[in-house]
Amino acid sequence: MSQLRTVQVLGGGAGSSAHVSSLAAGLVARGVQVTVCAPAGSRAHGLPAPGARYVAVPRRSDPAAVAALRTACAGADIVHAHGLHAAVRAGIALSGRGTPLVVTWHTRARAEGARGRLLRLLERRAARAAAVVLGTSWDLVDRARRRGARDARLAPAAIPALRFPGASDDGKTRAELGAVGRPLLVSVAQHGHDTLLDAARGWSVLDPVPLLAVVGEGPRSGALRRRIAAEGLPVVLAGGPDEVGELLAAADLAVVAGGGEGGPLLAQEALRLGIPLVAARADGLPELVGDAAELVPQGDAEALAGAVVRLLGDPGRRERLAESGRAQAAGWPSEDDTIAHVLSVYDELAQPPAAARA
Known part of the structure; x- marks a missing residue:
């Protein structure tokens, strides 16, 4: 043949x-x-x-x-x-x-x-x-x-596990981002970034203020930069898809706010690494993550911000989600x-x- x-x-x-x-x-x-x-x-x-x-x-x-x-x-x-x-x-x-x-x-x-x-x-x-x-x-x-x-x-x-150098014990990644002594959240540039930035404004009342690192360069990055600068949001753009694994390994939470291919990719890697995930109900994510994430309605910035605030204040819930995430990923x-x-x-x-x- x-x-x-x-x-x-x-x-x-x-x-x-x-x-x-x-x-x-x-x-x-x-x-x-x-x-x-x-x-x-x-x-x-x-x-x-x-x-x-x-x-x-x-x-x-x-x-x-x-x-x-x-x-x-x-x-x-x-x-x-x-x-x-x-x-x-x-x-x-x-x-x-x-x-x-x-x-x-x-x-x-x-x-x-x-x-x-x-x-x-x-x-x-x-x-x-x-x-x-x-x-x-x-x-x-x-x-x-x-x-x-x-x-x-x-x-x-x-999707294969992302290859990246292991997170360093001295917190090098967090230090480079300016996230020492404050929570680090990682997300991805995608459709729904306005909801993500609205949510960032909502959780900025916390002390210390969480830093959101958004991964992904593309057609949406210009609009993201302009709004971040105009509103002084606690958000940084952190490179392309190759950096997702390294950033997640240093993160306290992963956040998926909207639709697009980057969301499931981020969600899969977060669960594999045991990083608690807050995600919008979009693009098959409920089916993908099961009970191993906090799910919120798509486009609801208030619900997204509220879920992040609750998780940051509940170490026990974060640990349970981390364990559930690894178990969910093992069944993929x-x-x-x-x-x-x-x-x-x-x-x-x-x-x-x-x-x-x-």
């Missing part, structure tokens, strides 16, 4: 980038030929994986970008797109070809008005173009089915489980051409 050839199409989100890096490495180790098509900046998330071919393809949907993706997908047995916009581009690039398209939805995009209608249209287009839609939570599986997916399945995506699928599941989907879809080549 010929070697299975796959193309992984990535939009560039932090969570899906880490997942694709892990998936590509695992597939290569199992004898699969892998090409990763992703924006150039995705290299910061562990791409390209060893043994995989990397092709920089803009995240745009203009003819030139789609043509580049179409060329990269030539000869593939399976194309696997990660995220809504990557799925739409891959569907366009594969139009007229018989190549099966697998789509993984990692998070749910949210918008109102005209943008919301556009997102629903894109979701329908992505769902109907796919032979199989894999959702990382039941909420996403149900959404794909409502949008017309022929075959939608649950496929929790294992491993990278091997995830790769085996994805391979089974590929084998199912590639069976007719594979049989013909045998």
Whole structure:
């Protein structure tokens, strides 16, 4: 039988980038030929994986970008797109070809008005173009089915534990951030940052005032900086996704305020490390964390601030959450489980051409 050839199409989100890096490495180790098509900046998330071919393809949907993706997908047995916009581009690039398209939805995009209608249209287009839609939570599986997916399945995506130097005993990370003698909270730049900053204003009445370190550079960082400076908030921007593990290891609490791929990534690493988590009920997080986090309504800054204040004042509750988090993380699928599941989907879809080549 010929070697299975796959193309992984990535939009560039932090969570899906880490997942694709892990998936590509695992597939290569199992004898699969892998090409990763992703924006150039995705290299910061562990791409390209060893043994995989990397092709920089803009995240745009203009003819030139789609043509580049179409060329990269030539000869593939399976194309696997990660995220809504990557799925739409891959569907366009594969139009007229018989190549099966697998789509993984990692998070749910949210918008109102005209943008919301556009997102629903894109979701329908992505769902109907796919032979199989894999959702990382039941909420996403149900959404794909409502949008017309022929075959939608649950496929929790294992994300590898972040690699970072161990937290130093002398509190070097906390000292560099200015968090000596005060609580350190770690969050991630994502949709919902206004709620996060509103909450930071709420917990600034504490003594000492907690410092919030927000990880992630991107289109939202400019707005974050402007508001932090204008209001004098106890918040610092603390680098990119590669720093998440080290910052969490030094943190007292992790906070996820809104939607987007960075939230589940932060939540998973916090629970693995035993860092108490306060999170909005968004993007499958309740399903992911179970009872191992304080969950609050999405968009409710008062509830978010209140949960943080209560936890900072209750060491016993923080310790119980830390223990529950480690136990919850131990039950998540491993990278091997995830790769085996994805391979089974590929084998199912590639069976007719594979049989013909045998």
